[in-house]
Amino acid sequence: MKINTTLAVEAGDILGALRRFLADFLEKHIVDVLLVPQEIAQGRSLVQTLVQDPAYLSRANPLSPVMPVNSAVLVAQLTVDKPQRKVGAVLRSCEIRALIELAKLRQANLENLTIIGIDCLGTYEVADYARLTDEMEGEKGARVVAELQRRIAEDGAEPFPIPLRPACQMCEFPTTGGADITLGLIGVEDGILVTLESELAAKLGLTEGEAPDREKAIAKLVEVRSGARDRAFAEFRQQTKSITEFADQFATCIGCHNYAVACPICFCKECFFHTATFEPESERYFRWAERAGALRMPTEILLFQLTRLNHMVASCVGCGLCESACPSKLPLTVIFRAVGEGVQKMLRYVPGRSLEDELPLATFKEEGFPVV
Amino acid sequence: MAEFEPRIIAFLCNWCAYQGADLAGTSHLEYPPNVRIIRLMCSGAIDPVYIINALLTGADGVLIGGCHLGTCHYQNGNYKAQRRVDILRNILHQVGFAEDRVWLRWIDASEGQLFASTIREMVNELKAKEPNPLRHPWEVWQGSNWGP
Numbered sequence: 001m002k003i004n005t006t007l008a009v010e011a012g013d014i015l016g017a018l019r020r021f022l023a024d025f026l027e028k029h030i031v032d033v034l035l036v037p038q039e040i041a042q043g044r045s046l047v048q049t050l051v052q053d054p055a056y057l058s059r060a061n062p063l064s065p066v067m068p069v070n071s072a073v074l075v076a077q078l079t080v081d082k083p084q085r086k087v088g089a090v091l092r093s094c095e096i097r098a099l100i101e102l103a104k105l106r107q108a109n110l111e112n113l114t115i116i117g118i119d120c121l122g123t124y125e126v127a128d129y130a131r132l133t134d135e136m137e138g139e140k141g142a143r144v145v146a147e148l149q150r151r152i153a154e155d156g157a158e159p160f161p162i163p164l165r166p167a168c169q170m171c172e173f174p175t176t177g178g179a180d181i182t183l184g185l186i187g188v189e190d191g192i193l194v195t196l197e198s199e200l201a202a203k204l205g206l207t208e209g210e211a212p213d214r215e216k217a218i219a220k221l222v223e224v225r226s227g228a229r230d231r232a233f234a235e236f237r238q239q240t241k242s243i244t245e246f247a248d249q250f251a252t253c254i255g256c257h258n259y260a261v262a263c264p265i266c267f268c269k270e271c272f273f274h275t276a277t278f279e280p281e282s283e284r285y286f287r288w289a290e291r292a293g294a295l296r297m298p299t300e301i302l303l304f305q306l307t308r309l310n311h312m313v314a315s316c317v318g319c320g321l322c323e324s325a326c327p328s329k330l331p332l333t334v335i336f337r338a339v340g341e342g343v344q345k346m347l348r349y350v351p352g353r354s355l356e357d358e359l360p361l362a363t364f365k366e367e368g369f370p371v372v
Numbered sequence: 373m374a375e376f377e378p379r380i381i382a383f384l385c386n387w388c389a390y391q392g393a394d395l396a397g398t399s400h401l402e403y404p405p406n407v408r409i410i411r412l413m414c415s416g417a418i419d420p421v422y423i424i425n426a427l428l429t430g431a432d433g434v435l436i437g438g439c440h441l442g443t444c445h446y447q448n449g450n451y452k453a454q455r456r457v458d459i460l461r462n463i464l465h466q467v468g469f470a471e472d473r474v475w476l477r478w479i480d481a482s483e484g485q486l487f488a489s490t491i492r493e494m495v496n497e498l499k500a501k502e503p504n505p506l507r508h509p510w511e512v513w514q515g516s517n518w519g520p
Contacts, residue, residue, distance in 0.1 A: 242468040243505060244516040251515065272421065292430070294510050303421065303428050309463050310420035310456070339466045346462050361459075364451030366441060369458045 003201055004211035007183075007192040014149060015061055015142055017192065018183075022062075022090070022116075023054035024204050031088030031114050035074060036060045043140030044130050048074055061141040062090040062118050063185070065148065065164075066129040070264040070319050072098035076108035087113050092120040093173040094319035097352020098264035100178055101315040104359045107267045117179025119186050121148060121221070122168030124160075125324055132160055152186055152217075167320020167333040170229035172222050178354070186221060187214025233338040236331070247302055249335070252328040255298050259332060262325035265312040273304055309339055314360050316340040317352045346370070378432035378498035380407040380491070383422065385415045387445040388481050389437025395484030403488040404495045407435070415439070415476075416449025420460045423474060427464075430507040432498045433473045435490070440478040450478065472497075473504065 009017045025031045037046045038059040046066050051057055072095045078087050091099065096117055102108040124132065133140040147160070163169070176182055181200070184193035193212065194201075201207070240246050257273065260266045278300060289295040313336060320333040344350065346369045347360040384390040390411045396403060412418060415438025423434050436457060438450040454476060461471035475494060479487050506512055 237466075240466070240468050242516065244468075244512045246467040246469075247512050248515045272419070288429070292509055296509065296513055303425055306424045306428075306463070306467070307419075307421040309467075310424070310460055313463065314459065339463055342466045343459055343462050346458065361452075361455060364448050364455065366451075369462075 001198050002195055003198045003208040005194050005196075005201060005206045005209040006188070006190070006212075007194050007206075009191045012146065012149075013142075014192065015063065015145055018062065019057050019060050021192075021194075021204075022060055023057050025088050025114070025116075026051065026054040026057075028203055030086070030200065030203060032085040033078075033087055035071060035078065035087065035089040037062055037064070037090070039064070039141045043136075043144075044133050045126060046129075046141075050078070059141075061145070062116075062183075063145045063148065064129075064141050065121065065123045065144070066126055067092065067095075067123040067165075067319075067321070068126050070098050070262075070321050071095045072102055072108070072264045075099050075113065076102045076267070079109040079111075079113055080107055082109050083112065085112065088116060089113065090116045090118055091176070091179070092118060092123075093176045094120075094167075094171070094317050094352075095264075096176055096178050097173070097317040098319060100352045100355055101265055101317060101359075102267065103355060104362075105265075105267060105315070110355070114181070115179040117176025117182045119175055119182075119184055120168075120171075121152070121174060121186070122164035122171065124162060125165055128162045132162060149185075152188075165320055166232075166323055166331070167318055167337075170225055170232055170333070170337070171318065171320075172226045172229060174221050174225070175218055178352070184214060187217030188212050229337070232334045233341065236334045236338045250301055250305060250330065253301050253305070253330060254328055255301050255304070256327060257304065258325040258327065259322035260308060262321040263312065264319065264321070265315045265317070266308070273300065273307075309336070313340040313343050314347055314349060315351045316344075375499055376503050378406050378495055378503070379430070380433045380435055380494060380498070381426040381431045382407050382409045382435040382437060382491075383412050383415070383418050384409055384435075384437040384479075385439055385445075385450075386411055386413050388439040388443070389415075389477070389479040389487065391481035392437070392479040392483045392487040395481065396488045397484075399484050401484055401488040403491040406495050407491050414444065414446050414449035415453035416444070416446065416451070418453060418456070420456055423457075423460060427469070427473065427504065428506050428509070430504055430509070431473075432501075432504045432507075433475065433494055435494060436474070436476045437479045437487070437490075438476070440480055443480070470501065473501075 007017050007021055026034055034051045035048055038049045039061050040047050046064055048071055071091055075089050099108055103110050136143050181196040260271055316336050318337045322332040326332055349360045415436055426434050438453050444450045457476045461474055464471040477490050
């Protein structure tokens with residue numbers, strides 16, 4: 001049975017409380033290794049670290065709003081060959097949902113994994129976050145977290161004068177599902193709300209406490225974000241009435257394929273687009289140019305985008321790292337999420353919701369789907 | 373507008389639709405010559421990339437021909453094709469491309485008649501439409517005027 005308890009925070013040191021809580025997992029051998037974000041370069045950025053010795057948790061900071069990588073990819077690397085070790089990972093909602101998809105795609109194994117899910121109010125672009133912290137003195141991570149806390153408490157506007165990543169502005173998943181332990185911040189006034197199995201709580205020396213009513217606070221945030229999402233989707237659909245208009249949106253695409261590297265769902269070891277199929281002999285180019293009058297080069301911009309939509313959009317969890325990786329800042333989050341919504345509705349599939357939901361491309365039923 | 377001759381790329385399964393096309397030929401059945409056939413070992417072997425490539429390079433229609441459900445030579449390849457084509461058509465619709473240019477049909481090796489009538493029907497329907505806008509890709513790439 002899951003119980004709620006509140007982690008005590010002394011003198012506003014929320015990170016200290018979290019670090020002690022996480023160290024307990026290693027010291028009490030609940031996990032052998034822990035994947036957790038830590039501050040580097042005096043808090044200018046954060047990286048994921050795989051910690052074995054609890055003494056090395058001194059810069060752990062799972063709360064700072066920056067996400068250089070979707071850690072589902074890292075957890076997949078750590079678990080795909082079914083290790084004997086017990087792995088723990090502190091993850092945001094989009095990371096957990098991507099991980100569930102990867103597990104169903106047989107790229108990750110969740111058997112020996114303990115997921116610690118954490119509330120996420122949204123993240124900044126890595127470069128924006130570095131600029132933000134450059135202007136701060138002292139403990140930068142702690143100051144950012146304190147600002148976030150203040151915002152949660154006061155229910156105020158964005159605390160910093162830089163925008164959240166576009167994906168986060170329209171994310172309707174501030175809290176996590178599918179985690180073994182959840183750490184709640186939204187709607188919690190003092191401390192951190194911990195929800196976990198009673199057995200595990202006993203091992204950690206935690207006793208059941210009061211659960212604050214945080215439904216309202218969460219619902220309010222979700223409402224704002226869903227509204228932004230719906231407006232963005234409507235705008236995309238308004239602007240995409242013909243294939244010409246769709247092509248227009250990729251006018252500034254430089255064909256770097258970065259976003260396929262950043263995407264947690266794009267798991268192929270060798271992308272089809274990087275194979276010899278796309279290195280034809282020169283004569284073919286001349287023939288194509290002859291037939292069409294002129295050939296756009298490099299040739300596969302729209303083919304790549306449309307193919308990638310086909311390959312991964314059923315499992316797109318909307319983490320938006322595609323857009324963060326795009327040097328031309330194409331509105332990839334909206335494109336993939338909006339098109340994804342259409343496909344996922346047709347397939348009656350919610351990516352990342354549960355291991356029980358069968359992957360639509362791996363299950364075959366008699367009936368097709370009404371396409372439109 | 374003067375009637376145009378649509379170009380159709382047909383991806384046909386070796387075990388059924390391709391044999392059906394063969395039967396249509398050996399039976400001297402008439403059907404329009406607008407179709408270029410590519411033989412596959414199974415309709416389930418088709419990745420959407422090949423269908424999209426055909427459309428982006430100006431094919432007016434793409435036909436995927438597979439075995440009737442339950443009769444796949446490899447047990448479930450046609451179910452895979454069905455699911456993939458459903459997703460592809462859904463996406464094409466959403467990005468403003470007429471998804472009814474992509475046809476998925478189950479045609480058995482003994483159904484030469486059905487193959488011929490499918491091609492006739494497809495050519496007629498495509499003739500009623502405009503040519504694929506991507507026949508002239510440069511016009512597409514030059515863009516529309518939807519923005520401010």
